[in-house]
Amino acid sequence: MSVKSRNHLVVSYLIVGGLIILVMMIFGILMLLAQGGVLDLTPATFYQFLTIHGTGMVGAAAFAAAGIMAYFLSQYVTLSKTVLKVNLVLFLTGIVMVIVGVFSFEYASSWTFLYPLPQLSANAWGTIGALLYLVGMLILGVGFLLFYLDSGHAIVKTYGSLAKGLGWDVISGKKSEYDSPSSTVIASTMVTIVNITALTAGAIVLIMNIINVLNPTFTVDPLLAKNLTYAFGHIFANAIIYMAVIAVYEILQQYSHRTWKVNKVFLIAWTMSTVFTLLIYTHHLLMDSVMPIWMLIMGQALSYANGLPVLVVTAYGALMIVYKSGIKWDMGSGLIFLSMFGWVVGVVPAIVDATIVVNQVMHNTKWVPGHFHMYMALGACAMIFGFMYYLAKHDSAIKTTIIDRIGFVGYTLAILGLSGSFLVSGALSTPRRWATHIPEWMGPAVFGGVAGILGLLSVTIFVIHFFRYIRKRPKTMPESDMHDKRLA
Numbered sequence: 001m002s003v004k005s006r007n008h009l010v011v012s013y014l015i016v017g018g019l020i021i022l023v024m025m026i027f028g029i030l031m032l033l034a035q036g037g038v039l040d041l042t043p044a045t046f047y048q049f050l051t052i053h054g055t056g057m058v059g060a061a062a063f064a065a066a067g068i069m070a071y072f073l074s075q076y077v078t079l080s081k082t083v084l085k086v087n088l089v090l091f092l093t094g095i096v097m098v099i100v101g102v103f104s105f106e107y108a109s110s111w112t113f114l115y116p117l118p119q120l121s122a123n124a125w126g127t128i129g130a131l132l133y134l135v136g137m138l139i140l141g142v143g144f145l146l147f148y149l150d151s152g153h154a155i156v157k158t159y160g161s162l163a164k165g166l167g168w169d170v171i172s173g174k175k176s177e178y179d180s181p182s183s184t185v186i187a188s189t190m191v192t193i194v195n196i197t198a199l200t201a202g203a204i205v206l207i208m209n210i211i212n213v214l215n216p217t218f219t220v221d222p223l224l225a226k227n228l229t230y231a232f233g234h235i236f237a238n239a240i241i242y243m244a245v246i247a248v249y250e251i252l253q254q255y256s257h258r259t260w261k262v263n264k265v266f267l268i269a270w271t272m273s274t275v276f277t278l279l280i281y282t283h284h285l286l287m288d289s290v291m292p293i294w295m296l297i298m299g300q301a302l303s304y305a306n307g308l309p310v311l312v313v314t315a316y317g318a319l320m321i322v323y324k325s326g327i328k329w330d331m332g333s334g335l336i337f338l339s340m341f342g343w344v345v346g347v348v349p350a351i352v353d354a355t356i357v358v359n360q361v362m363h364n365t366k367w368v369p370g371h372f373h374m375y376m377a378l379g380a381c382a383m384i385f386g387f388m389y390y391l392a393k394h395d396s397a398i399k400t401t402i403i404d405r406i407g408f409v410g411y412t413l414a415i416l417g418l419s420g421s422f423l424v425s426g427a428l429s430t431p432r433r434w435a436t437h438i439p440e441w442m443g444p445a446v447f448g449g450v451a452g453i454l455g456l457l458s459v460t461i462f463v464i465h466f467f468r469y470i471r472k473r474p475k476t477m478p479e480s481d482m483h484d485k486r487l488a
């Protein structure tokens, strides 16, 4: 694959991802205004919005993050251009089916499509809506699966095995830290492992649901279905930030003119987060008393530790690499640094929630979206937008203006306000996923809606900048890209 065609594909991933995120923000705002009593939505419409918002955000952020992974990983291994294209086509096909299923056929199970809800909707939606949604998700999932099978194949070809991609031979002392794979390869290997697992579980449970919708006499053990569903959803959503963080490693190295030193601590942290991410989906089953107790204890205990190893080594490394480096701050590096802040701050409420006594009160309140909006929007999405600014600057002569900087400040304040409003709602015991709020719960929802509008305007600025770059983009690649020697 030539550098040029790779970059064109990566740009498509980011523009598709960026635009979907933008549109999904609108549905988020409408939900908050409805919960706040400002806007009249029927509960059915609210749940359609909830479904499209959750599915669209997770799908689009994962897709854009996969673009980041493809962009940098292809500097170390040979990725297939065909697979990148197929994934793009399948993603678009799947998303259109999901949209039609939700809006034309009123499908509204939320993005978690928990069995047997797709089939058993008390006539809120019919077979066609459920099939469009489930088959759309399956198609989109197959696209991602092909992408990770290809990245796994490429990593094994270059480094010998996935274990070596995670640097296990360095951890065991067989190889020196100096010969360790780069941070990009390590993160890509981790995501390849966890997402092949997640997508396989997802495909199985989607097919089970599809058969059940077509023929309700075919039933599945609901506990098995729930395990598979969360093994898919939890892991896949988590993996977004582990792909996006590659932008942090690469961009900070370029801007600071330093290398991100991979040492044993860094490698062990990534291995730990790989294992934890695979295991802790069981924290979604704490209410299922029939689950083996050891699994629930494990899910609870490891939830504390889940992302922490990688977060700690990354935050520490990010501070070290810019410290006294004379780094020049711009939109790209600014958003990347903001993302580290968002990630760290977003984890705190999660740790609070993972504590059993707090969880008994807070779980299933808006405390939960409070935590994940902070780390998804201010963490993962800031990495994605930061990468978009980086790419624009790297590939073209386009300049940022004061408007972009206003967008930066606006976005920061908006997400802090939005997440803060969710956390306040949680503290007031407002349940999550409720279309209707009692008056006592409405204030924070309206506040969050207003913050959301500021966020929408800010992301519009980011996306417009990226569009301007696409229009101005030179037809040839800058000299500096020419030594991407591993591109086939």
Ligand code: HEM
Pocket: 021, 025, 027, 028, 029, 031, 032, 050, 051, 053, 054, 055, 057, 058, 061, 110, 111, 112, 366, 369, 373, 376, 377, 381, 418, 431, 432, 433, 434, 448, 449, 451, 452, 453, 455, 456
């Ligand atoms: C302006 C920005 C945003 C607004 C106003 C917004 C608003 C909302 C609202 C109101 C909910 C439902 C809360 C409830 O349970 O009552 C929600 C859920 C959710 N949001 Fe957002 N959101 C925004 C950005 C994002 C981003 C950037 C992501 C991820 C990348 C995201 C992912 C999700 C997910 C996964 C859910 C859960 C859906 C479910 O419970 O089934 N949101 N959001």
Ligand SMILES: [Cu+2]
Pocket: 234, 280, 281, 283, 284
């Ligand atoms: Cu989870």
